[in-house]
Each structure stands twice: as structure tokens, then as C-alpha cells.
Amino acid sequence: MSWGESRTITLTVNGTSYTREVEVRFHLADVLRHELGLTGTHLGCEHGVCGACTVLINGRSARSCLMLAVQADGAEITTIEGIADIDGPHAGGLHPLQEAFREFHGLQCGFCTPGMLTTLIELLRDNPAPTEEEVRIAISGNLCRCTGYQGIVDAALATAKNLREATAPA
Amino acid sequence: MTGQIGARHPRLEDGPLLRGLGRFLDDIPAPGALHAAFVRSPHPNAAIERIDPSAALALPGVRAVVTLDDLRPHLARTRMPLGFRSSKLPPTVTASVLADGEVAFVGQAIAIVLAETRHLAEDGVAAVSIDYTTRPALVDCRDALLPNPPMVRADHPHAVVARFALGYGDTDAAFANAACVVHENLFQHRGGAHPIEPRGILARYDHAEENLSVWSSTQMPHELFYMACEVLGLDENRLKLATPEVGGGFGAKYAVYPEELAIIATARMLRREVKWVEDRREHFIGSIQERDQYWDVSLALDADGRIRGLRGSLIHDQGAYTMQDVNVAYNAGTAVAGPYLVPAFHLDIVAVQTNKTPVLTVRGAGYPQACFTMERLMDAAAARLGMDRAALRRHNLVPPEKMPYEKPLKARSGAPIWYDCGDYPACQDELLEAADWNGFAARQQVARAAGKYRGIGIAHGVKGTGRGPFESALVRVMPSGRVSVFTGAAVMGQGLATALAQVCADQLGVSPEKISVIAGDTRTITLGLGGFGSRQLVMAGSSVQLAAKAVAVKLRKMASHMIEADENDLVLTDGFVHVIGTPPAAGKTIGDIANVLRGSPGAGLPADIEPGSDAHVNFRSDQLAYANVCHIAEVEVDPETGGVDIIAYTAMQDSGVLINPLIVDGQVHGSIAHGIGNALFEWMGYDADGQPVTTNLADYLLAGATDVPRMRTLYRQTPSPLNPLGAKGVGEVSTVPVAAAIISAIEHALAPFGAHLAQAPISPAQILATLQAGGAAHGPA
Amino acid sequence: MKPPAFSYHDPATLAEAVALVATLDNARVLSGGQSLMPMLNMRYVLPDHLIDLRRISELAHIRQSGGDIEIGGMTRQRDIEYSDLIAAKLPLLHEAIHWVGHRQTRNRGTIGGSLCHLDPAAEMVATVVAFDATLIAQGPSGVREIAASDWTLGYMTPSLAPDEILTGVRFTPWPDGHGAAFVEFARRHGDFAIASAAAMLTADGAGRITRAVLTIGGVGPAPVRLTEAEQGLVGQLANETAFAAAARHAAAIEAIGDALVPAEYRAHLAGVMAKRALAKAWSRIDGKGKLAA
Numbered sequence A: 001m002s003w004g005e006s007r008t009i010t011l012t013v014n015g016t017s018y019t020r021e022v023e024v025r026f027h028l029a030d031v032l033r034h035e036l037g038l039t040g041t042h043l044g045c046e047h048g049v050c051g052a053c054t055v056l057i058n059g060r061s062a063r064s065c066l067m068l069a070v071q072a073d074g075a076e077i078t079t080i081e082g083i084a085d086i087d088g089p090h091a092g093g094l095h096p097l098q099e100a101f102r103e104f105h106g107l108q109c110g111f112c113t114p115g116m117l118t119t120l121i122e123l124l125r126d127n128p129a130p131t132e133e134e135v136r137i138a139i140s141g142n143l144c145r146c147t148g149y150q151g152i153v154d155a156a157l158a159t160a161k162n163l164r165e166a167t168a169p170a
Numbered sequence B: 001m002t003g004q005i006g007a008r009h010p011r012l013e014d015g016p017l018l019r020g021l022g023r024f025l026d027d028i029p030a031p032g033a034l035h036a037a038f039v040r041s042p043h044p045n046a047a048i049e050r051i052d053p054s055a056a057l058a059l060p061g062v063r064a065v066v067t068l069d070d071l072r073p074h075l076a077r078t079r080m081p082l083g084f085r086s087s088k089l090p091p092t093v094t095a096s097v098l099a100d101g102e103v104a105f106v107g108q109a110i111a112i113v114l115a116e117t118r119h120l121a122e123d124g125v126a127a128v129s130i131d132y133t134t135r136p137a138l139v140d141c142r143d144a145l146l147p148n149p150p151m152v153r154a155d156h157p158h159a160v161v162a163r164f165a166l167g168y169g170d171t172d173a174a175f176a177n178a179a180c181v182v183h184e185n186l187f188q189h190r191g192g193a194h195p196i197e198p199r200g201i202l203a204r205y206d207h208a209e210e211n212l213s214v215w216s217s218t219q220m221p222h223e224l225f226y227m228a229c230e231v232l233g234l235d236e237n238r239l240k241l242a243t244p245e246v247g248g249g250f251g252a253k254y255a256v257y258p259e260e261l262a263i264i265a266t267a268r269m270l271r272r273e274v275k276w277v278e279d280r281r282e283h284f285i286g287s288i289q290e291r292d293q294y295w296d297v298s299l300a301l302d303a304d305g306r307i308r309g310l311r312g313s314l315i316h317d318q319g320a321y322t323m324q325d326v327n328v329a330y331n332a333g334t335a336v337a338g339p340y341l342v343p344a345f346h347l348d349i350v351a352v353q354t355n356k357t358p359v360l361t362v363r364g365a366g367y368p369q370a371c372f373t374m375e376r377l378m379d380a381a382a383a384r385l386g387m388d389r390a391a392l393r394r395h396n397l398v399p400p401e402k403m404p405y406e407k408p409l410k411a412r413s414g415a416p417i418w419y420d421c422g423d424y425p426a427c428q429d430e431l432l433e434a435a436d437w438n439g440f441a442a443r444q445q446v447a448r449a450a451g452k453y454r455g456i457g458i459a460h461g462v463k464g465t466g467r468g469p470f471e472s473a474l475v476r477v478m479p480s481g482r483v484s485v486f487t488g489a490a491v492m493g494q495g496l497a498t499a500l501a502q503v504c505a506d507q508l509g510v511s512p513e514k515i516s517v518i519a520g521d522t523r524t525i526t527l528g529l530g531g532f533g534s535r536q537l538v539m540a541g542s543s544v545q546l547a548a549k550a551v552a553v554k555l556r557k558m559a560s561h562m563i564e565a566d567e568n569d570l571v572l573t574d575g576f577v578h579v580i581g582t583p584p585a586a587g588k589t590i591g592d593i594a595n596v597l598r599g600s601p602g603a604g605l606p607a608d609i610e611p612g613s614d615a616h617v618n619f620r621s622d623q624l625a626y627a628n629v630c631h632i633a634e635v636e637v638d639p640e641t642g643g644v645d646i647i648a649y650t651a652m653q654d655s656g657v658l659i660n661p662l663i664v665d666g667q668v669h670g671s672i673a674h675g676i677g678n679a680l681f682e683w684m685g686y687d688a689d690g691q692p693v694t695t696n697l698a699d700y701l702l703a704g705a706t707d708v709p710r711m712r713t714l715y716r717q718t719p720s721p722l723n724p725l726g727a728k729g730v731g732e733v734s735t736v737p738v739a740a741a742i743i744s745a746i747e748h749a750l751a752p753f754g755a756h757l758a759q760a761p762i763s764p765a766q767i768l769a770t771l772q773a774g775g776a777a778h779g780p781a
Numbered sequence C: 001m002k003p004p005a006f007s008y009h010d011p012a013t014l015a016e017a018v019a020l021v022a023t024l025d026n027a028r029v030l031s032g033g034q035s036l037m038p039m040l041n042m043r044y045v046l047p048d049h050l051i052d053l054r055r056i057s058e059l060a061h062i063r064q065s066g067g068d069i070e071i072g073g074m075t076r077q078r079d080i081e082y083s084d085l086i087a088a089k090l091p092l093l094h095e096a097i098h099w100v101g102h103r104q105t106r107n108r109g110t111i112g113g114s115l116c117h118l119d120p121a122a123e124m125v126a127t128v129v130a131f132d133a134t135l136i137a138q139g140p141s142g143v144r145e146i147a148a149s150d151w152t153l154g155y156m157t158p159s160l161a162p163d164e165i166l167t168g169v170r171f172t173p174w175p176d177g178h179g180a181a182f183v184e185f186a187r188r189h190g191d192f193a194i195a196s197a198a199a200m201l202t203a204d205g206a207g208r209i210t211r212a213v214l215t216i217g218g219v220g221p222a223p224v225r226l227t228e229a230e231q232g233l234v235g236q237l238a239n240e241t242a243f244a245a246a247a248r249h250a251a252a253i254e255a256i257g258d259a260l261v262p263a264e265y266r267a268h269l270a271g272v273m274a275k276r277a278l279a280k281a282w283s284r285i286d287g288k289g290k291l292a293a
């Protein structure tokens, strides 16, 4: 049931199309989480600073707390739940970046992880050979209270290297 | 599987979290729940004259507005119990479950609006009308000591919460004959805890059973359970409490909060499911902080640099209410002498009430302030004596031959402060080598030639870890061959489940993947103390190890009947109990043995067998295991902007035996990042009227990925004699010396300008002001 | 922290959008949303109507017309960041855009949104002022062009009528080979600057400055162009003395102070940033003479 002005929108999330009537004042994160049940996208501040809510919208990283769900009508969205399938299937069922997060301990509580993964997926597409400085700048809009970032940075650099080697001509 | 201790085992927790399948508080499906939003005080100090909810109740979707008067008939007591039941503080230091006629800080919860969505609840909050009579606020904690300070609140009208002295030895004599006396006036402030997941609670009322099921994002599930039963007057069998995945705690979730009890009581009163998820602004004003401390301290030394005595005073801002005790001030006071031999010590401490959010422990819990105080004095003394800062420290460290070393002070448990083990000078030596302390002058010259001001700083810290009095663990082998570990410790994001699984696996000869750790669920284990004080692996880990050991004995004994071998010839490998020297598969699986041990109706068991394949241990310790750290920071400072760049950071830590170095590294990295925030960024500001001025993450700064340098970590592993694992805590330890090391490095970089830094955090503007003053700038803003 | 209730409109054409702003009371225009959404979530603004420009595709473009470059108001900051045309022709804007927020906010944030929000520290505003660019607004009675120097009426108040929409901004590039630099000081990467400076310079073969622009952001209630300092630079041999003299004008700006940043510090930083921006811009001039001693 809806309690205010609503609209019917269609979102394609991780390859699945959803049509839902949503209140126009709901931000995208709330709709992903509570209307679609995709709770992997997290809310840490709801004012656009922590980055935990970051998703990919038509391939570009964006803060889903800074966007109304109605603004995403018609968009293709990738959330943390869909990352394993990017350029997949992958052995082990995880994207190489996810594997690297595990190997390099790029997560502790896991609350910032959805934003870190989506942001870094975009970075590695834009820039397959980032420097450490570039990785740090890319995630400078994603706060993590647990890891001190080092495991995350190492995971990103290792993934970039592995992906480059995997695609390098033999 | 033996060999688990010390293995860099990837975490068992990671799989679901990496897929977005972790279940945090706000992820628990609650389709029928009412959403709560709190009406919070906009005033730092006011009497509440009237609350009129009518306009809110008239809004669509708003179902109820609940005040303390509404809850009163449903509560056994309206005032929160003190978290430390052994505290000597009067009961009026705590807050009520909701405001009781007055408010004493901006953010204090007054009423709850319950609505069909959180949006509607917030609409309702804006529509609740409250008449206040405002009163002047006590904002600066130093003002509490002036004659006739403003009254913080009417129901506990005492400016001073606690005044006490700590000490030993004859400080007067120590100072009277000292060759060198240095003095510092220091301001310290650490800000909020700021887990990226704020707090939250979901209370579900079950009509059929009249039971309450509660999930809370807390570090203290059992404490919340028992306190809820006490405050609500509940039969303990009517409440179930569990923690979901917890997105970090850092101290914010260490207290039982009025909001949590108010939500549980509301769910019970309304017979509805109620959910409250704290938003970031609420976290800024409603969750505990570590705020202002003013230290006035002196250190007396001999001409050769040997410490003679330490004395001074501390004024501590406790906020408007006390939730547990004056823990932060007490920890800071008892820890100030740190790793050094200090023959005489005296500190006068006064903790005062202010019209600000309550103060309680943030990661490090007063130890970082203690460290900063001592290390600033050490730097000042080194400068005065013309000694190398590292050499002066080494000269005064408690030497290994004096270990175990007792300080004539008591920890909060009443047990003496007793450094169990460690080689502090060796830690320093190794660290100096790794960070190339001696090569710094050359690096500084190169930097100076390029127009850069480079400095290096060192700081030592000790941290009491493994806080008792006990922690619970129940280890049970299941007929499936899997193992369950139940504990009253709390999972809050560090990887405790993996570490406990490793400890258990090591004893039972299974892989950690076969072990499920169920923590913080009051239905599965009745006792537990939760997550705080870098204690969980030490305490719960010891319980798990002892319990798993006992289970292994049971399995071997039962197996000796099943395969007719002497139990002493049996070993546990790869999920089998088998005769040593034979292939594991020639024995019996632990699942089959557990299946026999669980009993079968009417079937006999051998006479010497105790039923069940489980064991329950509450490992006890009142002694803290003291971990020690030494850090070196190297920075460049831009004297035109005051900007600080951390160029290199090297950390040495001795946390005893490391169970999983991968996890330990992560804890150390996170601790250092937190400490960088405390050195350079985190300031929870209030204006002169008591209004908070940093209530969003754009104004209150957490260190980001570009603010934290690549860190190098080193370890020594001196086994603690205090527990069977030989472990010491990790989680907070490396937070302790960071601000001290960095600010020492900044001061060192700016030595050509005569800089003297006497506060943490310090902003670029303050650094510059220091330079322009040619001396210490001092104060919160 | 959830937005208040409002009515949502997403007109498909500029004409519809203009009609909506002209008729609806208490309406806010939503472009990239990177400033408006936090204010909505925090309920700092309580509009009755939101008019979302996202469907008006004609507002998102970067194009060359004559010698000028026109950027549509709904052009995402990221598209400016990655535009080769901008990098080649408007190096100051290219450098400034990297200082704007974070990658996730640049992906959504628009140049028009930033210009209308008019934060004192906004890099886009400082850049537009430095270029003396022309802002283009559409109202019910047609198009109005506004010089950047007239854009700011006061603190976070643009010269835009309630019935107008900012549709774009037109830049006139400086000659090839000019030197441009955007520098700023913020507490952390991506934070709003405490002070920023934008400088553009041209020089003759003898190392003499022939044209100069210096703009300071973050310090006053809006970015300011230091015309006196610029005039002082022209005709000078470029050297530290000349830059320092210009920087003194920056440090003399009446700075805003607050609980977090004292005014004196902002003013001081303005001087430092000015000096650095000038030196950096100078270092980037092609075919200039040597920095005079």
C-alpha cells in the first residue's frame, strides 16, 4: 500500500526486470532494499558521503541514496548481488574482485563492501591499470571504519593485474 | 585440523557478505512492522512543559505517538540501570527510557512516532508539538568547576559526577629533587564511534505465545536481554534476543540505550512489531562519544633521563548522563604511565556532567588519551634533556626482566594492573630498524632541499585486553559431522567466527569450514558478556579451546568402545577418531560418535560414558592481558597550509599468540585509520550554546582512503600466561599510540618554527595558528 | 533521514519544464540531485513540487559553436571530465572538474545543477567566473543570457527568476598555449575546498604577462574574480614577486568563517592558493619566456 504520490516504474536490476508502484519520495536504495528485497545495498548516511549505497546505473557508479527511485525508471542497475555475474560465469561463483576481497581481507563487517565493489568495478573498466593512488582516489568517496582501506586497495590492485594478465595476448 | 593457530585462513564470514547476502538489522524482513522515529530534543537543557501529539496523530499512516507516560504502566522502572552494577555512582546518573519532564542534551529521545513507513514516522516527528522552558546549558566541561555552574539537569543537579585520585609513591619528593621537570596542558577529544552501520532494533510481538523476539545491532546482546527483562519486568522466558550481522561497533553498540528499551516496551505495549533504524544524524547526537579531556600534567626526570614521577589533573566531559560508569576517565587515568617505569604517580580526576550527548568508550576507551598525555611529556622531556626521543623512551620502558610487572593501581575489576609479559625494548629496537629511525636525518635533508618539512614521531602504548570476568562457549559435535560453537561473545564484524572456528578446529581435527559459530543469541546460551575491551578472542577463544578439548576427550572415550582401542591411542583427524598411525578412515567419524552419544531410546551406553557430544566452559579471568604497541609515523607538513601528509607508517604490536594473522592485520590497519582520524580529523563540535555543529559526515570527518597511508605491520608474539591460548586482544590496541605518534611527527617537522603541539585532534588551521603564535595553540575549535 | 512528501514532475521538453516552473508554487528543479537529494533527505528543504529535468535530452550536450564551447545544463560532470574537446580547449575546466566531489557524484551531478546550487566553494562556479562565461536561461518569454559576473546575487542565490531554467553555459576558450591551473585545499580528497584558486595566463616571448585571470572560491559568499590583481599582473614580468602581489589581493578578501574553519585561515589560504595557481598556470604556458628572476 502506498501512502503518498506514487508511480509505476520499471527497473532492470542484475538482469531481472521489475515493475513496481513506488512512492515518488522513496530513494532508489529504499526501493532496492525494501520493495525488491535486494538488501545487499546498504545505507550508512543517506546524505551522500559514506558511499555504502553505491550501485551501478547504466554502468556508472552512483549513490542510490541521492537518487529517487522514479529517476531510475528504465535504467539498468547492478547491485552487489549481481556482481558475481559480471563478465561471468566465474570459477567459484564470485567475480575476481570479490575473490580478491576475500584473499586480501578487503572486508570486515562488510557494511561498506557493496559500495566498494561497485565503485571498483567501474574503476577497473575505466582504467584497467590503475596506480595505488588512483585506486585510493576512486574509493575516496567510500568510507570504511573497519579495514583502514589497505586490504581493499590491495584487492583492487591484484584484481587489475590478474585481469590484465588474463586478457593479455598470449 | 591441527595447525590452525597462526594460519592466515580467509574468513568464513566473507562469502555471504561479498554477495550482498549478509543479514543486517535493517535487512530482516518485517513487512508488518511499524516504523519508529524518535522525537528528539532540539535544546541542550530544558524542562518539558507539554507534549501535544495531536497533529502528528492526524497524519496519514501515523499509528501512535508514545511518551514515557504512555510506557510507565508497562515498565518495572523508568530509569535505566547503570551498566556496571558494581559502580558506586548514585542511580540518578542514568537517563530515563524516554525523557521524564526534562531534556539535558540535543538529541535526547522524548517520544516515539510509529507509522507505516519511516517516511511517515518522520512526517509525524515534525508534527509533534512540545512546549519547553529552556535553561542555560553547561557546555565547556571546565565550567563545571566554576562557582555556581549552570544546572545540567534537575534530577541529578550535581556538576561533578565523580572525583577521585589515583596514585602511589611520593610525588612531592620525586619532583622536589628532579633535575628536569616538564609540564603540559593538553586538550584531547576523540569524537564518535561511527560504525558505517548505525544502531537499530527490531522487536516482534508474537500474539500466540505473548513472547517478544528482538534483534538488535548491539555489542551486548546478553546485557540488553537482562536489562530489558529488568526494566520491563519481564519473565526471562518471554524474551528472545539475538544479534544479526553487525556492521561494526567501535563502542557505539557497547551500551544498552534508552531507545532500545523504549522500542521493546512499545512493541509489547502495542502488541505490534516495531522497527527502529538509527540514521546518521541520530548517531551523531544520540550515540555515545568520547569527548573533551583537559590534562594538566608534569613529569619529573633525573638528568640522565630516568623518570622520577608523574603528576597532574584531568577534567573529563562525561556528557549529560552516565550509562555504565566513568570508564573512560578511569581507564585514561590508570593507563597514563603506560609502558614506563614511573616510581611515583598522582592524578586527580574529575568527571563532570555537561549538556551534551553521553560519553562512553570508543575504540581504545581512554587509553589513547593516556598515551597521548605520556608521550607528549616524553617528547618534551627529550627536548629539554637534549636526548633522542627513542633513546629516552627505551631508557624508561619496563624491561623484560621485570615481567610480570605490577603497577600499584587497580583495574576496574579491582584486580591489580599487572603487565603479564612482553619485551617492550625489543619491540622498539625492531621497529626503529624497520622504520629506519636512524636514517631519518638524511631523508629529512632531502625533503628540506625540495622545500618540504618532514618529521618523524614515535609512541608506545599498552592496552589492557581480554576483559573478564568470563566468557561462555558451548561446543557440540553434531551427528552430521558438523560442529556448533555457541558463545555469549558478540560478532560485530572482525572475523570472530573464523577465529573461534580455527581454535575449535585445531582441537577437533576438522576443517574450520565444518564449524558454525552462533554468537550473541540468548536462546542458545544463557550467559555472555559481549564484545568490548578487545576481549572476545582471548576470553571466548579460551572457552572454545577448553570446551573443544573436553569434547575431544568425550569422543575418544566413546570411540574407544566403538573400535576397541585404548582412548589414549586415539587421535582426531579429518573428521575421524582413529588409532594413531592408521588411516583416519579406518576409524569412526565424529558424526557417528556424536550420534551414539546423543542416545537412542532404550539403548544402553557404556558405564563410563557421559551422554552428549558437547561441553560448556565459562573461561574466567579478572586479570587483563596487556598487549603493547610501538608506532612510528613519518609526515610532511606544508607550513603554508598546515596540511599534513603521512608519508610512512610502521606499527609493531605484541598481542601474544596470533590465531589468524590475516584478521589481525586487518584489525591493526583499521585501528591505525581510526587513530589517524583522532589525530587529524574527528571533532564532535558544539557551539557555546550547546548545539552540535558537526552532525553530518561532510562536517565530521572520517579518514578516507586517501588520508590513510600504506601501513607496515610487525609483530612479536609473547604468549600470555593468563589464558590457554597465550593470546592477547587486538582490536583496539593499535588505536592507542596513533595520535601521539603523528602529532609528535608533525611537531618534529615544524621544529624549525618552534612549534609546540598540545592537542588532538589538530586541524590544519590550528597547526598554522600554532606556527603563527610561535608556540602552542590550544582548544577545541 | 527520508525525504518529505512532494509531487514529482518529469517534463519531456524544455517548454513543458518552463511552464511548470512558471506555474507551480514552492517548486525545486532537480537536475543531478547531488546537492538537492541530501537536503531533501535531511529535510532542509521542503518543496511541494520537484521538477526533474532528466528526460530533456536537449539539455545534455557539449558542442562547439563558432569558436565557443557550449555545455548543456544537464550535462553530467563525468561527461565533462572525459571530454577530449574540453581537455583540449578548456584546460581550466578539465582540471577543475577533477576536484568536484567523487566519481560517484560526478557520474550524476550536472554542471547546471552546480551553477544553480551556487555553493561558495563550487569549482564549476569558480571556473565559469574565471572564463566570464555566459549563462543561458530559458523563461516563458524566451532566452536570457547572463554574464558570469552577474550570476551571483548573494550567498547561494543565483540570478535566476523563479520561472526560469538554466539551460546551458557558453565558454570562450583562451588561445592555444595559454597556461591554466585550478588548485584548492580541502581537508580530504573530494571535500568542498576551504579555498580554491583558478588562474589563466598568457605571455609574450619575453616572459611578460599579456593576459591574466585569477578567481578565488570558497572564501567569500561566492567565488570572486580578482580584477585588480589581474590588472596588476598584466605587463609584469612573471615572477614570484608579481604572483605574491596578486596573492595579497586574494588574502584580502573578506572571508566567511564558521565553527569549523576560522575566517582568517580561509583568507590566508586564499593567498596561498592564488600564488600556487598562478605559478602552476605560468609553468604550463607554451612558448613563454623563462620565469624572470
Ligand code: FES
Binding pocket: A042, A043, A044, A045, A046, A047, A048, A049, A050, A051, A052, A053, A054, A063, A064, A065, A066
Ligand atoms: S548512504 Fe548513500 S552515501 Fe551514505
Ligand code: FES
Binding pocket: A106, A107, A108, A109, A110, A111, A112, A113, A143, A144, A145, A146, A147, B196, B247, B248, B493
Ligand atoms: S568493512 Fe566495516 S565499514 Fe568497511
